[in-house]
Amino acid sequence: MNYSDSAKRELINKAKNSVINFNDAEATNVAMETIRSGIDPVDIIEEGFIEGMKTVGDGFESGKLSLMDILTASKTMNKGISLLKPAAISTHEDSCFFGNLMLSL
Template sequence: MASKDEIIAKAREAIDEFDKEMAEEAAQEAIATGIDPVEIIEKGFTAAMVDVGAQFEQGKLFLPHVLAASEVMNAGIAVLRPEMEKRKAQTESLGKVIVCTIEGDIHSIGKDILVSMLGIAGFDVIDLGRDVACTEIVEKTKEIRPLLVATSALMTTTMVNQIKVEELLKEAGLRDSVKTMVGGAPCTQDWADQIGADIYGESAMDSVSKVKAAVL
């Protein structure tokens, strides 16, 4: 039977090789050997995805690679999810949060990592996906009344839609009852301040700690 370090290494390799079957095998082995799902996600899948993101920013990988890596990570997490849900059932949820990539933007690497990390932290995450219409975000907010709405933008041409979300939430009378967070490569603390967002998430780990501080 493989050791914990070997299984975590296999999870990382699955992302590096864009191999869904390997990711699923690593996840199954983790469950079989009693490894905490959080550990294999953080040290295996998420760590490898951070590397993919860095290579994308350096121009060494391109969008199809990023999307393929995200699909591999999601395949592995899908195997782990029943075990995670079982463990989560033993603890109280910290509350609902909405996460998505903003309208016009199909990049999802940062969003996918954040979804995983917030779920691990104990939040009930509603992942709306990528290229999500601003009106859909507001409608979902109206429906489920989350603690937080987090939007990711990876292009300067799409980050302007984060302003639209702020405006639509105000028009719907929802803005005072929900926190908002913005993130993504072109976003900064100044941008968050400028548009009136409550939180700027510089990274997935940074975002989780800031969300906890803001809503709990």
């Protein structure tokens, strides 16, 4: 099944918001929907989960969020990414992961 750009954008936004809102269940749901849809998991990781962490980091820098918020958001992000890693690796066989860092060869 090939999803439209709007469906992809919706998954990216849900991934980002799951991290911002510390919603582990939503991060898991986004990851599973990404796998079912055939959307490139790297796009969801980079444009969704990572961007969500950047937003949380900005909140920390501005003093609006605490270190505990950073740790909680990181846990949420890792829930989604851990489910997407196998799909990302199989989609991008010329890439490898080191923790949450993906390198393309």
